[in-house]
Amino acid sequence: MSSSLKVTPTPVSTRVFDGQKPGTSGLRKKVTEFMSPQYMENFIQCTLEAIGPSLVGCTLVVGGDGRHGMKEAVNNIIQLAAANGVGKLIVAQNGLMSTPAVSCVIRKRKTHGGIILTASHNPGGPDGDFGIKYNMDNGGPAPTEFTNRIHDLSQKIHTYHICSDLQCDFSQTGTYNYQVEDREFVVEVIDSFEDYNLMMKEIFDFESIKNYLKGTKVLFNxxxxxxxPYVEKIFGEELGTGTDSFMKTNVLTDFGQGHPDPNLTYAADLVEAMAKGDFGFGAAFDGDGDRNMILGAKAFFVTPCDSLAVIANNLDCIPYFQKSPVTGYARSMPTSGALDRVAEKKGHDCYETPTGWKFFGNLLDAGKIQLCGEESFGTGSSHIREKDGIWAALAWLQILAARNLSVEELLKEHWKQYGRNFFTRYDYENCQAEPCNKMMAELQAFVDDQSNIGKKFIGHGATDKEYTVSKIDNFSYTDPVDGSVTTKQGIRIFFSDGSRIVFRLSGTGSSGATVRLYVDSYESEPDNFLKSASEMLSACVDVALQISKLKEYTGRDKPTVVT
Incomplete structure (x- = not known):
């Protein structure tokens, strides 16, 4: 299908909106703010201008997670891109394309980059969140210098350029041609599943996974x-699972009024279904498809930290890595040290980075790592430059097929070999920002006072335990590829027994403040491997609450989410 139409670019006067500063995953705001007159147009205009001279004639990819406002945003991007000199847009049919699939298309088709319309795991709907982020030509999130350019431009914008008479039907695949003054502008609407599915088939042995699934029932949420749609096509049509393997696979603009975050709290229906014992493997994915949660039979929970370490230990089961030698791994700083132990035994490098997938990009591009992940349910590899939920589920199924083990058996074997890092994360969501900032300032003062090293605390939990502070800092990172330095990434307090607590204010919400407390403790005694994390970490959590006075500052007796 094709059409040819002359369209006219028009300058539109606008005003500056405060707060258009992208975070680690783009700009996220409430839908009501994003959809206010000219707000979205401003931000898209500034994003396009931030590309610089190479914008003219370039090719960009556009896709999103289906949340409320996405189709309006796709239409705006088409109209603004046409007016600003973009040569071609590759747009997902109906705008729907997962974040990993956008990264795949950018890399496969060698485009200049892409615009992703998502607020990831944040709620959707008219009262929910909306987000826009830019990915570079390597398929990964824009670095800080690029997002800073967007913000700088947003503080002085006075005009945006738009072809408001351009109306493209992106509900149908095909190529649409437009004449914008003396330039040609092309919109190619694609099936967003095709390139991604082909990539998965190149990475995994679908036939062996299909055979494994003949004897194991699986459930995906x-x-x-x-x-x-990806779940139904890959696991249903390609791998032969039945319709009883799927939960909530119809895309809804408000995510069914749920919270599209794949954890034990927001995917409780999956946990409940898995607990009955009918399914041997389960997985949940977030709104834009880059996060995952893995469960075994009877809702056996695999922490993201353990998931990353288990995949690292078994990469040789995956055909892609049989052809691409592994040299290293990376994890975000809050993620437990389980991956480090695998790297040490295998003789590979292991990098500790700030939170934010863009920090893995340089390491991947330089060939320093082939696998990376973070405790916030994100796992990925060198196949793209984003975390990838479906890839992680396929990796697990490939490993289980090769090892002929259940999820629980594989974890127990791993702990027997490496010991277990007990890990938990407490999220206190939508807290008042001012007291949270004060709390972080007090924690920074604790770090600055080096006399606190050696200080002892008694933690009250399942059993009382004494903890001695051995090291304190605010994590900073020097990129081994480009030498850039990133500071103040989280307060870390280490104890002499190997335990560690971390405090961060999250940058992925659209309002208020989210305090995250991470607790990590290594256990080498086999008799303790099967104990619950809540039991094993309760005393250390108590010490964290003592030091931070978190309950007093947040006014919360308990966290919103415990992972």
């Missing part, structure tokens, strides 16, 4: 996010 897409939480009404963009992965729904």
């Amino acid at each position: 897409a939480l009404h996010g963009v992965t729904g």
Whole structure:
């Protein structure tokens, strides 16, 4: 299908909106703010201008997670891109494309980059969140210098350029041609599943996974996010699972009024279904498809930290890595040290980075790592430059097929070999920002006072335990590829027994403040491997609450989410 139409670019006067500063995953705001007159147009205009001279004639990819406002945003991007000199847009049919699939298309088709319309795991709907982020030509999130350019431009914008008479039907695949003054502008609407599916087939042995699934029932929950169609096509049509293997695979603009975050709290229906024992493997995915949660039979929970370490230990089961030698791994700083132990035994490098997938990009591009992940349910590899939920589930199924083990058996074997890092994360969501900032300032003062090293605390939990502070800092990172330095990434307090607590204010919300407390403790005694994390970490959590006075500052007796 094709059409040819002359369209006219028009300058539109606008005003500056405060707060258009992208974070680690783009700009996220409430839908009501994003959809206010000219707000979205401003931000898209500034994003396009930040590309610089190479914008003219370039090719960009556009896709999103299906949340409320996405189709309006796709239409705006088409109209603004046409007016600003973009040569071609590759747009997902109906706008729907997972974040990993956008990265795949950028890399496969060698485009200049792409615009992703998502607020990831944040709620959707008219009262929910919306987000826009830019990915570079390597398929990964824009670095800080690029997002800073967007913000700088947003503080002085007075005009945006738009072809408001351009109306493209992106519900149908095909190529649409437009004449913008003396330039040609092309919109190619694609099936967003095709390139991604081909890539998965190149990475994994679908036939062996299909054979494994003949003897193991599986259950996938897409939480009404963009992965729904991918799940049905890959696991259903390609791998032969039945319709009883799918939950919430229809894409809804408000995610069914749920929270599209794949954890034990927001995917409780998956946990409940898995607990009955009918399914041997389960997985949930977030709104835009880059996060995952893995469960075994009877809802045996695999922490993201353990998931990353288990995949690292078994990469040789995956055909892609049989052809691509592994040299290293990376994890975000809050993630437990389980991966480090695998790297040490295998003789590979292991990098500790700030939170934010863009920090893995340099390491991947330089060939220093082939696998990376973070405790916030994100796992990925060198196949793209984003975390990838469906890839992680396929990796697990490939490993289980090769090892002929259940999820629980594989974890127990791993702990027997490496010991177990007990890990938990407490999220206190939508807290008042001012007291949270004060709390972090007090924690920084604790770090600055080096006399606190050696200080002892008694933690009250399942059993009382004494903890001695051995090291304190605010994590900073020097990129081994480009030498850039990133500071103040989280307060870390280490104890002499190997335990560690970390405090961060999250940058992925659209309002208020989210305090995250991470607790990590290594256990080498086999008799303790099967104990619960809540039991094993309760005393250390108590010490964290004592030091931070978190309850007093947040006014919360308990966290919103415990992972």
